[in-house]
Amino acid sequence: MFGVAHYAAAAVFAVACWGFGRALLSRIGMPPRRDRSLETAMAAAAGLGLFVCIFQAIAIAGLFGRATVIGAVALGLLAAALQAPAWLRELRSRERAAAPFSFVEKLAVAVLVLTALPALVEPLAPPAVFDELMYHLPYAREVAQSGRLGVHEWLRYPWFPYNYNLIHAGALLLGDDVLPHLLSGLAGWLSVWMVYRLGVQHASRLTGLIAAAVWLGIADFESALIDISVALFVLAACTALWWWRESEEPGPSGQSVDKARGPRWLALAAFFLGVAAGSKYQALTVLPLVALFVVRRERRLKVWGVALLCFLLPCIYWYARNAITTGDPFNPIGARLFGFTNWNAADYKNQFDDVRAHAGWPNGFLWGVLFAPFALAWKRSAAVRAATVFSVYSLFVWALTSRYPRYLAASVPLIALVSVVGWQALLGGLADWLRRVLPGWNQSGALDRGGRWLGVLVVAIGVGGSFYMARRSVAAIATTPAERTAFLEAQVPGYAVMNYLREHVTTGRVYQIALSETIYYGPAPVWGDAIGPWRYSDFIVLPPAEFARKLRGLGFEAIAVGASAVPMLESQPGFLDHFALMYDKAGAKAYRILPPKNERTQP
Incomplete structure (x- = not known):
């Protein structure tokens, strides 16, 4: 019942997020290429961003408390109730059923399910992960207890942008300190589903399934760190940008699909980036590429002004506060440019030395990016090419600035998708080569049977690994004070x-x-x-x-x-x-x- 209760609470909040987001998206209009599942996830992501803004506003006013949080969630649920009938009608009016799953796709579904099993259990353990105990949850607790935003100099990062931590603060007001794990996981699950649907839309269903499994396996579902939430908002921003790009494409008559709707998608993308930038400084590294992408197609100052306003709305508080009170809008990482305040030069050096000491290579599954230009999807889909450019840019900036694995997390969902496209190209080329050098085996079907059995073997191995990890995660769940104490003393x-x-x-x-x-x-x-x-x-x-x-x-x-x-x-x-x-x-x-x-x- 412990897990059911926590997931039920997270589900209620997810519905409230969807209610707010669906109301917003219904005002914007529908994207040119309809995908109701993707639109549902985007609506939930938009609602999550709106909750961040609502919580930020009431905390700035010093009114953040149990009653105001419950009131905001209740409004979200009311919005969901009002939006539900139209949404259900849309679901019932889908034009055609999906094609049956092939054998390989069924294996990919099995891999995805096996990857999901541990991820469902991991969030239910008590908080025990480094940074969530050092400043993420302590800051959220201070907001929950004081009812307002504050600067707490005893934390390592007192001037950090803490957007998503406000969601954790609301969770602490309404539940225990396990609930923030579930609300962090909510962002992760939304991004996993979006990766799958984007893969289906722009490459293939197999690509989407495997990419979703890769991102699901890499993402951190066991803590209240904010990396996967930042990843959600960056992914949602990229999706909205592509909807904007498609809405600006000339139609059969040479006219835009919808000239009025395009700037709205651009404003939504800016809003998502603003939520991300108000959650973690590293999200700012995406902005130069996005600006270059937009300026190639849009130069109207009015459109840029609205987009800038939507970007600043979720994040300007943190940067303006820092600039006014310390002179460094990016405190403390801008210290060399704007001057030192709570950190000194030695602190600055020690922090960056520590980041370099923990540098590493990208996860092995992400190296498929190198082979993406050889894929058929690269030639067919402009979206895949754009995602590849985004991935290469993100990897380059990351390698240039830190090479710290967690700092890449915001870009990993799209990198995972592009990587799977690349791996498919590589494996497809290898299969073609084997068919040429082993024509007898190919004619007898031995190569196809060997590939099938290899896939079955991978799934069988995955079963053991998945159940081992899930069992270990179940053992970490603490439903009594004694179990919680024993777990925390050990971890x-x-x-x-x-x-x-x-x-x-x-x-x-x-x-x-x-x-x-x-x-x-x-x-x-x-x-x-x-x-x-x-x-x-x-x-x-x-x-x-x-x-x-x-x-x-x-x-x-x-x-x-x-x-x-x-x-x-x-x-x-x-x-x-x-x-x-x-x-x-x-x-x-x-x-x-x-x-x-x-x-x-x-x-």
Whole structure:
């Protein structure tokens, strides 16, 4: 029932999103090439973006609370109820049934289902993933508790654009901290379905099925990180851009399909990009290519002005706030250009050194991009060619700026689709070569049978892998407090210490060392980080007496120390004269900061 309840809550929110989005799309009109399934997903994505704007507005006003969130969802459900009859009539009026699935397509469906099984279970585990505990969920919790947007300098990224985290804040108001996983997963599932439908529309059903499975396997469904939500909005923007491009194409009579509707799709694409840019800075890297794509066809200032307004609506708050208060609209990554504020030059260097240290290659499934120009779909479909250009551009910018795998996530859905087109071209060419060099086998059908059995073998192996991963994910589900505690103590280093401090420190601040990825489970707030104004290097390098005196002067009561840092601190002469052990578990420790010796009560 635990999983059913959470998925039911996510489904209710999804319907509310669709209600708002469908109302918006009905005002814009229908795309030139009808695909009701794709339109439904686009409507849900648009509604999700509108919820971001609604939550942002009420949080700016300081009115973000349980009642306002419930009211917004109720309005979305009302909009869905009003839109449902027309939508159902459209579904019943589909012109023709889809063609039967071939044997290979059935194998692809099996692969997709096997990939989906673990992804359905993963979100139900308690939060245990690095950045979601470091700043994504802590920020969402602050919004939920305070009812307003704020700058919290104890977080690693206090000036970050936090659009999608507002969806998580609403989830925390109405449910537990597992629900944000489901609402992050909602963005993932919408993008998976869109990849499938785009594949069907512009390449083939087989391409769509495999591409959806690839993106589903790469995407992160187990956490409240915002990468797959940014990927959804970038994908939706690209889809809306292509609808705009098709609406501007000359019809049989030489006239545009719909001159009035085209700019509306362009405005919608800009809105999606604005939601993405208000969720993560990396989404900004898409803008130069999009601007080049648009300016080739559209130069009217009025159209550009409306599109710019739609782009700024979801994201201008974050960038304007940063520019006004710190001088850096992209704080902290624009520090070298606009000046340092909460970070210094060493912090900036350390952060980018850390990104480079975790650099890697793209997932192996994505290398098919290299072979896309040899595919038949490349020759037939302008959309495939445009998606290939987008993919190559994204990979180039990513390789030039970071090579950090998560920073590529926003572009992966389209890259996956293009890659499958490329792999199909490569495998098709290999099959043709085998038919030429083995004509006897080809005539007897041995090659086709071998290919079928190879496909069956892949699916059979996938069954084992899928059930292993799903079983491991089921074991992570915690439906009782005892199960939750056991899971978190096993998965989150220092959880027990942070939880102890949350329950026992009530008057002063807590400073953490080497436990920045655990602060969500500590008292709010928890100060201290490797970078920023509360950097370790400004504290722990001091002699114990001065370290304790500085912490006391800033109102700190206790420190939490990760297992990796405990030996270094305790080895300093006199450390235990100024810090008293409060709690010790799994190597991590909590210490109370002792008053000066002359102020201590004599025995």
